[in-house]
Amino acid sequence: MGRPPTTVLLPTTTWTTACQEVADQLGPDDELLVVCDDESDRVADRDGLPAGVEVVVAGVPDGCSGKANAIDVGMERARHDRIVWTDDDFHHPDDWLATLNADYETHGPVSEVPFFVGQDPLSILLEPGYAFGGTFSVWAGDVIWGGAVIFERSDLDVDAFRKELRQTISDDGLLGEYIDVTTLRRARRVEMGGSVRETLERHVRFMKLVRYHDPPAAVVNIVLLLVLTAFSIRFPLGTGAVLTAMHGAIYLAFGQRRWTALLAYPSVLAMVPLMAYAYARRTFVWGGRRYRWHSKFDVEIVD
Template sequence: MSPPPTSVILPTIRWTSACDEVADQLEPDDELLVVADDESDPVADHLGDLPDGVRLVFAGEPERCSGKANAIAAGMEAAEHDRLVWTDDDFHHPSDWLSRLHADYAEHGPVSEVPFFVGRDPLSTLLEPIYAIGGTLGAYANDKAWGGGVLFERDDLDEAAFLRDLRRTVSDDGLLSEHLDVTPLRRARRVDVGGTVRETLERHARFCQIVHRHEPRDTVVMGATATATTAPLLLFPWAGILLSTLLVAAVYAAFGVRRWTALLAFPAMILQAPALAYGLARRTFVWGGRRYRWRSKFDVEVLS
C-alpha cells in the first residue's frame, strides 16, 4: 500500500544539494517545505524556480526560541498533510531515503535515523569518538529522535502542546523526544560538523546544554563516568588505549561507519570530562549565526 501524502520540513537559509535530493523523492501528492527566516535569506532567490511540490515558507525572526525551533514550528503549521518528516540540509539523502522511512513507519510507528558527526577541524575530529558514543549510540539506545531524519504523524503526539513548548525552547529534537514515542533505527547519516575550532566549541556547548536541559540525570551520569574513568586511563595508558579503541571501534562498526578516528578514542576520553565542564559552564552559545542564553528548558533569550 502506498504511504499517505507527506509533508517534509527542511529548515535552511540557502538552497543546498539536500533540497534537490529530497525534492526528487516526492510523490505527486507530497510536499517539501523549505523553511527560511525571511526573504533576505539566499534561498529566497529560488522563489521563481522551485521544483514541483516544493514551497518556500518564511518563519520570521525567533523571539523566545531558537531559529531552528521557530522554523520547525512554522513548517508544521504550514504543512498540508498529517504525515510529517523533518530533515536537515547538511547531509546526503540517498534516492531511497524517504521511501525507507515510510517502510520503517509501517513496521514501527514513529521512527528516527541517528546522526554520525564527522569533524572538519582538529577539535571536532578529536571529539568524533565522544559524539559516536553520546550522539549516535546514545540516541539509539535511549530512544531519542534526531531532527535530521524523523517521520511521524500529527496524531502520534499532542501537537498543540508540542508547538507551544517548541516556541519557547532551543532543541527541536530534544523536545520532540519528550512528546513522541519514537523508534530509533540503526541507520546513521554522516553529518559534517565544525570547520573551525570556534564553531566546534559553540556546537559542543549547545550539545552539552541540550542534554542538561532535557536529561539532567544523564548529565550527572556522563560527568561521573567521565571523571571516574580519567584516572585509570592515565594510570594504565596502554590498557586504556586498547580498551577505549576497541569500545569506540565496536560502536563505529555497529552503525556501519568506517573512520580512522576510532584511533582517537583514548585522547577523546581523556578530554571528555573537561569538555563537558566547559560546555555546561558556558553562559551563551552561537547557533546558525544567532547567540542564545538558555537559562532553563523554557527560558530562552535571543541575544543577536
C-alpha cells in the same frame, strides 16, 4: 494501497544539494516545505522550484531558537498528517523518503542517527566521543534525531508541543518528550565544525541540551566520564586498548570505516575539560545567532 502523503520540513537559508535530493523523492501528493528565516535569505526568492516544493519564511524567532521557530511554522503550514523533519547538512540517498515511510508502517514513529565527521582539528579529535554519545547512545536509548524523523500528528499533542517549542532551543529534544520512537541503526554522516570555534559552540549546545531535557542523564554522564578519566590516567595502556577496541566496534556497527576510532583514548581525556567549559559558558552561537539558555523554557537571543 499507496502510502499516505507526506510533508517534509527542511529548515535552511540556502538551496543546498540536500534540498534537491529530497525534492527528487517526493510523491505526487507529497510536499517539501523549505523553511527559512527571512525574505533576505538566498532561498527565499529562488525561482523554478521543483513540483511539490514551497519556500516558507518563518520570520525572526522570539524566545526560541531559529530552528525551533522554523519547525513551529512548518508544522502550522504542513498540509499532511504524516510529517518528516530533516536537515540540509547530509546526503539523502534516492530511497531515503520511501524507506522512512516504510519504516513508519512497520514501527510507527522512527528516527535515524547522525554520525558526526570532524572538519577541523578539535572536531576530528572528538569524533570517537561523538560516535559514542551522539550515535551509539542515541540509537541505544531510542533518542530522536531531528535530522531524520517521521511521525504523524496523532502521535502527539501538537498544540501543546508547538506552544513549548516556541519557548525553547532544541526541537528534537522537546519532541522526544512527546513521542516514543524506534531509533534505527542507520547512520547519516554529518559534517561538524570547520573551525575550532564552531566545534566549541556546537559542543556547548549539545551539553546544554542534555542538561535541560534530561537532567538525570547529564548527572550520569558527568559521573561516568570522571570515573573513566580517572581509570584512563591510572591505567593508560589497558584503558586505551579497551576504548580503542570499543569505539572501533561502534564505528563498524554503524557502517563507518574511519581512522579516527584510534583517537578514542585522547578523545575521552579531552571530554572533562570540554564539559567543564560547556557548563561554564553562559551563551553559545547557533546558526548565526547567540543564545543565552537560562532554563528549558527560558531562551534569550543576545544578538
